[in-house]
Amino acid sequence: MSPETSVKRVKIADAGRHVGESVEIAGWLYNLRRSGKICFPQVRDGSGIMQCVAVKSALPEELFEKLKDLTQESSLIVRGKIRAEPRAHGGFEMDVESAEIVQRVPESDPYPITPKDHGIDFLMDHRHLWLRSRRQHAILGVRHEIIKGIRDYFDSNGFVLVDTPIFTPAACEGTSTLFEVDYFEDEKVYLTQSGQLYNEATCASFGKTYCFGPTFRAEKSKTRRHLTEFWMVEPEMAYANLEDVKRVGEELICFVIGRVLENRREDLKALERDASKLEAIKPPFHRMTYDDAVKKLQSKGSEIQWGGDFGNTDETLLTDDLDRPVMIDRYPTEVKAFYFQPADDRPEVALGVDFIAPEGYGEIIGGGQRIHDLDLLLKRLDEHKLPREAFDWYIDLRKYGSVPHAGFGMGVERFVSWMCGLEHIRETIAFPRMLYRTRP
RNA sequence: UCCUCAGUAGCUCAACGGUAGAGCAUUCGGCUGUUAACCGAAGGGUUGUAGGUUCGAAUCCUACCUGAGGAGCCA
Structure with missing residues (x-):
């Protein structure tokens, strides 16, 4: 009033x-x-x-x-x-x-973003104003719906939100490059690249937990799928295995898509997103072992050999004839992080699964079953040349009531990009942080 | 980090070795149903930076800067 x-x-x-x-x-x-x-x-x-x-x-x-x-x-x-x-x-x-x-905006200094065309460099420099445009408004509306859908799914399925630290000591997975931060005198800490190890601790308290926050990767990736700062949701479940990860991941994706279709039709329309492509995403998703994925890729002309990881073009090749995501499991133990549980019958493959979205949107979920046996975990740490003392608390989890457990991570921005049908991930977050771009 | 491409008016682009141009934006004028409104006029430039080739360089060459696309790496 x-x-x-x-x-x-x-x-x-x-x-x-x-x-x-x-x-x-x-x-x-x-x-x-x-x-x-x-x-x-x-x-x-x-x-x-x-x-x-x-x-x-x-x-x-x-x-x-x-x-x-x-x-x-x-x-x-x-x-x-x-x-x-x-x-x-x-x-x-x-x-x-x-x-x-x-x-009143003065005409001597008019609003820079006119209704006509602009280049991406200009728009990124004016991101703080670009957010007002109809298209960016629609994308952020869909993002909001996705985040709310994710939270609602977990909250109503027995998961407890327990957030994990942003500052972490050196080794998390030992693979990605991390951002280093000065932490008072003489100490270095790193910005988190995953809350997973901590989730393994919290799920032993609550049974099922998830963390939802920003993560950071210092890799000099320069592609339409990468940000240096992005949001990830990571659930972890005690007394769970690889099959539970596949079931929960599938349910989560379908639930969230349902919310977007229910509440964000106008935004999808503004984005000229073909909603029928999203309506087609229903269970059951396609399922494939790594072995079969390699065979499929080779038959389509890929150079990939058993033991290698999939590149961007491989991921697109795997889904270009599919209308819904494909879950690829049992990757070579060699290419996966140290904490993956090996298959009982074939220790050379790990009980990990990646969900590859259709339409070339690539991996949106990665996860699997974790090692619960103390001796095996110690062996893996040694094989990966990771110092045991840095993982003392993580090792404790295998000493005191260790149980089979499993979980996964889902990248929010890739999911938003897929839902909105975007060409580039930089539009999925209000202020993207990328290689060579940290302003505004 | 590597490869490729691009930097010209506030913005989007043209001019490709011979006087720097258009649309939009801005200003002024016109229009009672516009949909990125339209019509007429005006102002607006050290062509990313530094060298070089040439009678002459936005245009050709070299380096650097900035950005984009891709690869690798990854979610």
């Missing part, structure tokens, strides 16, 4: 419920078209875009001139009567009765 009038403040998205009423909306000028005696300020308020109509003959001279000379992205509050109007985009229009300009 505005202090100076009795007009009710409404969201543009709810305008349909106020046809015939005089209400007010508070927002920013999205675009303005004008003729001599009529103008159409389009106002966005975060929930939608409302086309307003200001007619010269129906308004005080001063107000009409003020509206007619508005500049893009000026902030304003407009009041008027809502009317159904098939000619307008949202289906409704507001006949302006009064308005206040909160801040």
Whole structure:
């Protein structure tokens, strides 16, 4: 409610419920078209875009001139009567009765992002403003829905959120490159690349836990699938095995897609995302062993040999004839991290699984069953040349009530990219951190 | 880190060895139903930086800077 009038403040998205009423909306000028005696300020308020109509003959001279000379992205509050109007985009229009300009963008320094084309470098430099555009707004809306869906899935399936530290001592998995941070005198810590090892501790307290936060990779990856700072959700389950990981991962993906389709149709439409591609994602997902994946790739002309890891082109080749994700399990023990449980019948393969999304979106889930036997874990640490003293607490978990346990990690931005049908992961997070880009 | 490509008006691009141009944005004028509105006019440039070749360089060469695409690595 505005202090100076009795007009009710409404969201543009709810305008349909106020046809015939005089209400007010508070927002920013999205675009303005004008003729001599009529103008159409389009106002966005975060929930939608409302086309307003200001007619010269129906308004005080001063107000009409003020509206007619508005500049893009000026902030304003407009009041008027809502009317159904098939000619307008949202289906409704507001006949302006009064308005206040909160801040007028000066024409000497106009809003830099015009409705015309811009290059990616310019847009990334103006990311703080680019977020207001319809497309970026839609992507972040889908991202919000995905994160909420993930949380709701775990919270309603017996998992407890226990967040893990961002600052970690040196060795986590011993594979990726980490960001080093000065930690007071003489001590170095590293930004986390995974909360998994800590999840293995917390799941022995709660049974099923998950952590959900940012993770950091200092690899100089320069591709459309990589950020140096990204969000990951990592569940971990005690008394669980590889099959449990596959079941939970499949359920999680289908649940979250269901939420997006239920609540974010308008955003998908704004993104011109083919929703039928998402509607096709239903259980059961495809299942394949690493052995069979290698055979499939070789038959399609890949150079891959048994024992090697899949590259980007391999991942795309594996799914280009599929309409839903494929779970690939039992990778060579050699290419996986030290903590993977080997298969009972074939110790040369590990009980790990990767979920590869269709349409070339690549690995979105990676996980598996962890080693629960103390002696085997110690052997693996030695084989990977990892110092036992750095893992003393992790080793303890195998001494005090060790049980078979399993879990996985899902990268949020890759999931968002897939849902939105994006070309590049940089649009999936408000302020992406990439090789050579840390501003704004 | 490696390979490839690109830097020209605020933005998106053209000019490819011979006077630096268009659309959008901005300013001024016109228009009562526009949908990236339209029509007319104006202002706006050390062509990423530093060297070199040439009578003459945005254009050719070298180095550097910045960015993009890809590879590897990874989620």
